[in-house]
Amino acid sequence: MRRVVVTGLGLVTSVGANVRESWDALLRGKDGTGEITSFDTSMYKVHRACEVKKLNSNCHPAGKNRYTVYECLYASTKEALGDSGLIGYKDLDPERIGISVGTLAGELTIFESELRDHPQRKSDGFSMDVVLSYPPMTLSTQLAEQFGIEGPNIILINACSSGNHALCWAFDILQEGKVDIMVVGGSDVVPQTEFTHFHNLKALAPERCQPFDKNRQGLVVGAGAGVLILETLESAKRRGANIYAEMKGYGLSSDGYHMTAPHPQGEGAIRAMTLALDSSELSYRDIDYISAHGTGTPLNDKMETLALKTVFQDKAQDIPCSSVKSMIGHTMGAASAIESVVCCLVIKKGAIPPTINYETKDPECDIDCVPNQARELEVDFALNNSFAFGGNNASIIFGRV
Amino acid sequence: MKKRVVITGIGVISPLGLGHQEFWNNLIQGKSGLSPITSLDVSNYPCKKAGEVSGLRPADYLGDKGLKYLTKGTKFLACATKLALEDAGLNGNNNLPQHAGIVVGSALGNYSQTTDYTYDILRYGPEKLLPMDSYDVALNSSINFASVFFKLKGPSRTVSSGFTSSTDALGNAFNLIKSGRETLLISGGVEQISLDSYLIFLMQRLLAGSQDSEPEISTPFDRKRNGFILSEGSYVFILEELESARLRGAKIYAEITGYGTSYMGSRRYSIEERVKKAAKAMALTLEDAGLEKESLELICANGNSSKLVDLVEARAINAFLGERSKEVMVSSIKSQSGECYGASGAMQMTSCVLAMHNSTIPPHTNYQKPDPECELNLVSQEKIEKNVKNAMVNSLDYTGNCSCLLLEKKSW
Known part of the structure; x- marks a missing residue:
């Protein structure tokens, strides 16, 4: 069995647009919670979430960022690939690099914002923007397209453990030697639909998230993406990559x-x-x-x-x-x-x-x-x-x- | 030490029947599961046909309780799982191994119910909605429900890779047992027809008859093909590690011997490159099983009547088989079953396992005009009696993967 290591990291969170910013903020204990800006919360008892406010890259050269699931994923993937020295690295077989990504609800916010702008019935049809972003699979195929990655390509939908499932999937096929490198991650933003779901289940904290505190009142929904470059130890050594850690097991x-x-x-x-x-x-x-x-x-x-x-x-x-x-x-x-x-x-x-x-x-x-x-x-x-x-x-x- | 993986139970909820017997009987008689759509109002749209599940009474399978808030897809999966467990002799409280898990593929899951919920939020306001209104509206909640309902303690995983979802799920389940991590997994696929899925495919002009001048017919590899006809259902298998299956004296349908996948979705790829990628997935699968091409007798093709994908698949099969393409039979059942998108791989695998089990290959109905670009050794309009030992199942998603599974008929 091959050993599997982490050679690159990427982050987009409500407290930072990359790994360095996010990590500094996390160590400082910065709270990313704020008033929700992406939709009107006047009909809710809770008005706060951890939204992403800044992205360091724009994958739509023509337009400005819409803070979609894909945009967060793209930004953290770009950072992780760069961090691991893979951008511009020549000696690679694109078929030996794969992608596994976890998400809860895909690009639901694209659908929501269209619906808010043009209230209509479903039977009136969708815009092509919705049609082409509707299947969750489009997240990983867009990523493959944009970074020229040609290995196994998968989306895992396992609610709030999706990201770890994506890592486990990647770990298995790396261990087996089917690929050398996997781009693995999870990405989600704050769709009103999911917010409502948690809100109506009374799972949301009104102000802030207080894990393990006696007076904790629930979760705060957040947006962000995390990407890890997983690689066989052999491949990482061959290209002299910086190694953060080894994934030992799951x-x-x-x-x-x-x-x-x-x-x-x-x-x-x-x-x-x-x-x-x-x-x-x-x-x-x-x-x-x-x-x-x-x-x-x-x-x-x-x-x-x-x-x-x-x-x-x-x-x-x-x-x-x-x-x-x-x-x-x-x-x-x-x-x-x-x-x-x-x-x-x-x-x-x-x-x-x-x-x-x-x-x-x-x-x-x-x-x-x-x-x-x-x-x-x-x-x-x-x-x-x-x-x-x-x-x-x-x-x-x-x-x- | 690599473990071996066998199929010990099959559960089917499909437009061709409920239960694998009915599905098989209709299939070999050449019956069609495709008919005018009844569950949606499509009067404003050109495509009128689909393969809908009819006559399903979930309470007969699952009992009366707790069904009210379940989506159609969740019921399909739970009923198919129940049938598969029964078929494997694992029905009942204490029969299921302690750590059984579930790995299911679905391209769209319960997404249409997610968006229905979105409509309700915007139309009625969040305060009008009850907690139970979102009980079963997550993309993966069908699999969650099955895991809760059958009290599964092993992994539960939803794989979503477009049209190859269930093939990739089955391949993953196969690998999880092969590597010794798991001993029993419920695996397969589920899809449901909804206005969302209908519109998503219609608006991309992927459905048969989406352009006025074209007939609405599913006829894989035929010159007149012009798109697929959507279908729904759930196809579920019980996969077990060989030794533990034998120990409990389980009936064994077949062994899964290989799985392979390659990405053929890039827009940069020409048709030739896609053909190469698809042929590579087939070769990888054979290699995974350690099988010689000479031993392969049947391919249960993706063939879904789509202009482009059928062309790529036919050419890839020929490139992969080379000289052998004259002898290896190619079967597609989608003229009868329709395209069950994310669950198609599991649907084809059902047909494949039953074909090996019954030594019969189902007919290729609707086929009239051979396409010189899709020359394959297709099954005729009549079923064929043939003993098949090694067969491959193909799944292709034009914007994603080509994934394949290899099956071997065994008698123990």
Whole structure:
């Protein structure tokens, strides 16, 4: 089996338009939450989200940025490819580079804005703009087109663990040797439709996201994209690429329990983390940092704490376990990809981003969530958790090379 | 040590029938599942036909409870899964292995219900909508529901790669078992006809009869073909690791021996290049299985009556087979079944497995005018009795992948 490493990173978040800006902001504990500008929220009880305000690249030379899912994905892909030294790199077989991308709802905002501008019935037809962006697959085919990537091409739709699923998919085919390099990521923006869905489920916090806090009131929806260049160690060495971390292994599971609520004892989460440790051939004692799913909903954080205690036993309260969702919101299909980027940066830079907005201890969430202040720490192994709605769990472990 | 992967159950909800028996009987009799669309008002549009699922009573499969808020697609998938589990002898509470998972392909999933929900938000206001109104409107919620309903503890994954979605899902499930990660996976595809899917394909002029002068007919590889006819349904398989299947004495239909994929979607590619890419996917699949071309007897083609894709596929098959193209039979069932887009690979695989199982290749109906550019060893208008040991399933998405699966009939 081939070893799989990370050689490039790209980020677009509400706190920064690239990796450097986002990382600095995350370590400073910057809150990306603000009043929603992309649609009218006067009919809602909640008015805030973590929207993306700036993109460093424009993939439509003629037009200005519309902050679509593809534009965020494009910007972070461009950054990641550049970071890994692949842009302009000559000695590559484009068929040995593939793409796997996770998203929750594809380009729903394109459809929404058309509908707002031209209220109509569905039977009146769609504009070609909607027609051509409607199938989720168009995200990865556009990416292939724009960067001349000709290997396997896939979209994974697994709600809020989509990004991690995309990484697992890529990991498997790299390990097998079917490809040398995979562009892997997740991207989502804030569609009114998803906002309404979470709003009406009463899953949204009114002001801010407070993971693991006793008074946490829910999640804050966020926009963003995270992209990682995964590569076989062999290929990375051959081209002398900078290596951030190694992807050691992963675990997938389902709760098989409920369409929206997590399993109360975290059965599925426990299995995902355990499988991730097993497939990485690591013990729970080896893990130095956990990027929590930590959505800030009462149910998730309680369940996640319980699951962490089961898996990490005596070490559960010692391992720093923070949630960047406190700063950049829940970016849905992008969340676990962004948090995987964070894990790689944690390993490379020796620093841990905090969980901000933390004020009141919750006896049911008695873990070290790195409250409010970033921390310097040498991390050899980091675990990234994602536990999506519907009980769709994916945990990944990254390690120092 | 690589594990071997076998098919032990099949579940079908299709316009050609409910359950794989009915689907197969109609298929070999040359019956058509295509008829005037009833679920949508298409009076303002040129294309009137589709392959719709009819006569499905989900409560007969799933019980009465909790069905009210489910979409059509979610019901298709849950019913097909139920049938597949029954067929595999895994129905009942304690029969399913503890960590069974589900990997399903769908190009559009429940997206039409997502956009319906969007319409409702803008039309009525968010405060008028209930939490249950968005219970089953996520792209992947059909798969989530199946995982909750059947209490699956293994992975649940929705693969969306356009028309190759279910082929890529089956290929992924095959790899997950082969590598020893999983021992039992439910895998296949699901699609539902909606105004969205109809319009998306109509507006790209991909449907048969979308231009006035052309007939609305599905006739793969025929000179008169001018587009596909949309269909819906769900095709689900139980995939198991060979040893554990044998241990429980399961009936085994066939073994999946290979999967291969290549990207042929780039706008930069000429037809010749696409042909090369598609032929490469076929060759990769054969290589994955470690099989010689000489052993291949049947190709269950993508052939969906589309002008361009059929041409690319026919030329790719010939390029791939070389000398063997005179002997390897090519079967397309889409004249009867229509194009079930993201679920098509699973639909073709159903036909392929049953053809091997019953030693019969279904007929190629509607075929009248051979296209000199699509010269293939096609099955005739009548079914053919033939023992097939090794067969390939092809999936092509003109803007995406060409993905293939290889199957082998085994008797244990």
